[in-house]
Amino acid sequence: MILELDCGNSLIKWRVLAQDEAGVVAAGVADSAEQLLSALVAVPALALRHSRMVSVRSDEETAHLVALLAERFGVSACSACAEVSLGGVRNGYEDYRRLGLDRWLALVGAYHQARGACLVIDLGTAVTSDFVAADGGHLGGFICPGMPLMRNQLRTHTRRIRYDDAAAEEALHSLTPGRSTVEAVERGCSLMLRGFVQTQLEMAQEYWGADFQTFLTGGDAALVEGMLPDARVVPDLIFVGLAIACPLS
Ligand SMILES: Nc1ncnc2c1ncn2[C@@H]1O[C@H](COP(=O)(O)OP(=O)(O)O)[C@@H](O)[C@H]1O
Ligand SMILES: CC(C)(COP(=O)(O)O)[C@@H](O)C(=O)NCCC(=O)O
Numbered sequence: 001m002i003l004e005l006d007c008g009n010s011l012i013k014w015r016v017l018a019q020d021e022a023g024v025v026a027a028g029v030a031d032s033a034e035q036l037l038s039a040l041v042a043v044p045a046l047a048l049r050h051s052r053m054v055s056v057r058s059d060e061e062t063a064h065l066v067a068l069l070a071e072r073f074g075v076s077a078c079s080a081c082a083e084v085s086l087g088g089v090r091n092g093y094e095d096y097r098r099l100g101l102d103r104w105l106a107l108v109g110a111y112h113q114a115r116g117a118c119l120v121i122d123l124g125t126a127v128t129s130d131f132v133a134a135d136g137g138h139l140g141g142f143i144c145p146g147m148p149l150m151r152n153q154l155r156t157h158t159r160r161i162r163y164d165d166a167a168a169e170e171a172l173h174s175l176t177p178g179r180s181t182v183e184a185v186e187r188g189c190s191l192m193l194r195g196f197v198q199t200q201l202e203m204a205q206e207y208w209g210a211d212f213q214t215f216l217t218g219g220d221a222a223l224v225e226g227m228l229p230d231a232r233v234v235p236d237l238i239f240v241g242l243a244i245a246c247p248l249s
């Protein structure tokens with residue numbers, strides 16, 4: 001079996017594939033390395049032979065996780081690293097090592113599936129967009145705060161914005177003007193994200209007309225899914241790129 005990990009700033013997304021990479025045996029999200037280990041131990045008949053991972057966390061935190069996996073399961077994880085080009089895509093950053101590895105793998109995965117120009121939007125702790133031209137040239141992208149960061153900034157830097165997570169979820173069932181603090185904040189932040197996404201779409205149209213595909217991924221993709229009926233929602237897009245970055249043989 002193969003263990004795949006995507007360590008974002010908020011959550012570790014994990015899944016276990018059958019040895020032939022054909023199917024997903026188990027999958028989940030974990031808050032911490034400890035929670036990940038408990039979830040893995042609970043997978044029936046777990047027999048890990050390989051592991052690959054991508055992390056945007058600190059080098060220390062990533063190394064700690066690699067060490068834990070080696071100790072507990074005897075696997076040495078392949079960690080995706082920065083590259084100038086991969087899977088037909090050329091990294092567009094001035095310094096290719098500075099592009100977030102999650103962005104890199106998501107856009108490599110998207111280009112692999114689109115085989116043409118694509119716009120990749122990842123809604124997690126941060127929201128990122130990346131533009132890849134039909135010839136595989138990465139044009140660059142944008143980073144802005146995601147939903148968790150926007151709401152926490154408001155909660156932390158004001159005196160009277162206070163509400164719990166359950167109320168937040170409820171508030172997003174509509175986007176009409178808020179009639180309570182929680183509705184006003186959650187809907188306001190959600191509209192900011194939609195405005196960002198709309199701008200990305202317009203920019204892609206300026207570059208490529210109608211000749212591109214939009215990919216949505218990340219834990220908060222559902223917040224904007226409705227405004228992009230033609231987008232491909234691919235929750236495991238980073239894992240598609242990860243398999244290209246760390247092939248088994
Ligand atoms: N099972 C879950 N547990 C917690 N948050 C979740 C879950 N599923 C989706 N989310 C949402 O995903 C967001 C985090 O997205 P994610 O793409 O995992 O971020 P990151 O890659 O930065 O860790 C959270 O803001 C939350 O709204
Ligand atoms: C932009 C990010 C913080 C997004 O992280 P995420 O929301 O997926 O946890 C991450 O890709 C990152 O640390 N990037 C390095 C800076 C850059 O891409 O320019």
Ligand SMILES: [K+]
Nearest residue numbers: 122123124126
């Ligand atoms: K992200």
